[in-house]
Amino acid sequence: MRFIDDTTTVHGQPARSAVLLVNLGTPAAPTAAALRPYLAQFLGDPRVVEIPKAVWNLILYGVILPIRAKKSAAKYASIWTTEGSPLRVHTERQATLLRGWLGERGLDVEVAWAMRYGEPSIEKVLLDLRARGVERLLVLPLYPQYSASTTATAVDEVCRLQQKLRNQFELRFIKHYHDHPAYIDALAGRLRAHFEQHGQPDRLVMSFHGVPKRTLLKGDPYHCECLKTARLVAERLGLAKGSWLVTFQSRFGKAEWLQPYTAPTLERLAREGVGRVDLFCPGFTSDCLETLEEIALEARQTFLGAGGREFNYIDCLNDRPEWIDALATISEEHGAGWLHRRADRAARDAEAGRTRELARAAGAERVAD
Ligand SMILES: C=CC1=C(C)c2cc3[nH]c(cc4nc(cc5[nH]c(cc1n2)c(C)c5CCC(=O)O)C(CCC(=O)O)=C4C)c(C)c3C=C
Numbered sequence: 014m015r016f017i018d019d020t021t022t023v024h025g026q027p028a029r030s031a032v033l034l035v036n037l038g039t040p041a042a043p044t045a046a047a048l049r050p051y052l053a054q055f056l057g058d059p060r061v062v063e064i065p066k067a068v069w070n071l072i073l074y075g076v077i078l079p080i081r082a083k084k085s086a087a088k089y090a091s092i093w094t095t096e097g098s099p100l101r102v103h104t105e106r107q108a109t110l111l112r113g114w115l116g117e118r119g120l121d122v123e124v125a126w127a128m129r130y131g132e133p134s135i136e137k138v139l140l141d142l143r144a145r146g147v148e149r150l151l152v153l154p155l156y157p158q159y160s161a162s163t164t165a166t167a168v169d170e171v172c173r174l175q176q177k178l179r180n181q182f183e184l185r186f187i188k189h190y191h192d193h194p195a196y197i198d199a200l201a202g203r204l205r206a207h208f209e210q211h212g213q214p215d216r217l218v219m220s221f222h223g224v225p226k227r228t229l230l231k232g233d234p235y236h237c238e239c240l241k242t243a244r245l246v247a248e249r250l251g252l253a254k255g256s257w258l259v260t261f262q263s264r265f266g267k268a269e270w271l272q273p274y275t276a277p278t279l280e281r282l283a284r285e286g287v288g289r290v291d292l293f294c295p296g297f298t299s300d301c302l303e304t305l306e307e308i309a310l311e312a313r314q315t316f317l318g319a320g321g322r323e324f325n326y327i328d329c330l331n332d333r334p335e336w337i338d339a340l341a342t343i344s345e346e347h348g349a350g351w352l353h354r355r356a357d358r359a360a361r362d363a364e365a366g367r368t369r370e371l372a373r374a375a376g377a378e379r380v381a382d
């Protein structure tokens with residue numbers, strides 16, 4: 014048996030740590046050709062669509078992909094930037110900034126980022142970290158609320174690769190941080206800044222990505238975690254009861270998803286005479302197709318078209334300092350006493366030197382230079 018790290022593992026590298034940010038993934042280009050493989054991988058994941066493979070593959074390849082690839086490509090084209098897909102741009106920026114923040118806290122860690130679907134794949138990034146001597150890996154999915162369709166599949170994928178490594182990582186996973194004070198503070202800070210600039214709306218809508226309702230009935234805690242996040246944010250800001258509500262967006266397929274749905278709720282609010290709605294998506298840590306197109310463009314039209322007077326979309330946390338600080342705090346807490354620190358770097362380097370000598374003496378072929 015040949016393990017996939019057999020060509021990358023070397024002896025005598027200083028032990029290193031890394032934080033791996035994992036996000037959902039995004040197509041490489043806003044075209045139907047790029048959407049097809051991305052959607053096929055995403056919607057072909059049995060954690061995402063829980064329909065028996067034989068049946069689902071017929072529907073996916075026969076009906077969904079031919080239509081959706083084209084439709085979604087047009088939507089992506091409407092939000093694409095000169096730097097690429099917003100989700101990718103924000104995720105990369107978060108990783109770069111987080112590395113600096115962790116360094117300031119005395120940690121000696123790399124920060125890598127990977128996508129569950131598309132590129133850079135978890136496989137590619139893990140092998141790269143392996144080759145560079147990363148030993149301890151803290152996996153931080155960029156989903157504050159745990160769901161089987163997002164967090165669990167990212168964990169599955171890391172574990173699938175771990176099975177293929179001769180020299181495995183020492184792993185820690187962050188399951189969720191939907192109620193972590195640093196995350197709640199970052200959300201509250203984002204909203205406070207918005208209200209200071211624009212005043213208070215008649216209604217604040219906090220819209221989360223939906224999931225099929227049956228996953229809640231089967232025990233997925235996602236719904237409860239979304240509600241808790243929203244309640245804690247409202248409490249932190251002292252929002253009056255009735256001035257805010259939670260909705261769920263991005264429904265896919267015909268089955269019932271978590272309710273209330275975002276778009277029909279906006280229509281109802283407009284019909285009831287609510288003049289100004291501000292909409293925030295606390296579960297999305299980066300702006301992406303689902304916020305920039307579905308909410309900032311489409312939902313706005315829905316609300317205004319139904320008679321609403323003013324609709325303000327509030328940007329996600331993206332690269333806001335409070336958010337990067339929260340990511341640093343969450344990483345530091347989960348990696349306490351475990352993630353390597355700058356202070357012991359020299360000792361680790363010296364130790365690696367001794368290991369190299371012994372490996373050479375034992376005739377090991379691959380030794381770090
Ligand atoms: C059965 C289908 C889907 C489930 C379940 C689902 C859960 C889920 N998704 C996110 C976050 C994001 N989803 C995004 C895009 C997206 N989601 C689905 C379907 C399901 N999501 C599709 C088909 C797509 C692709 C676009 C489209 O064709 O509509 C994105 C944006 C990606 C981007 O490139 O910008 C995010 C982010 C969560 C958090 C979640 C469950 C909790």
Ligand SMILES: [Fe+2]
Binds near residue numbers: 222263
């Ligand atoms: Fe989604």
Ligand SMILES: [Fe+2]
Binds near residue numbers: 263302303307
């Ligand atoms: Fe959508």
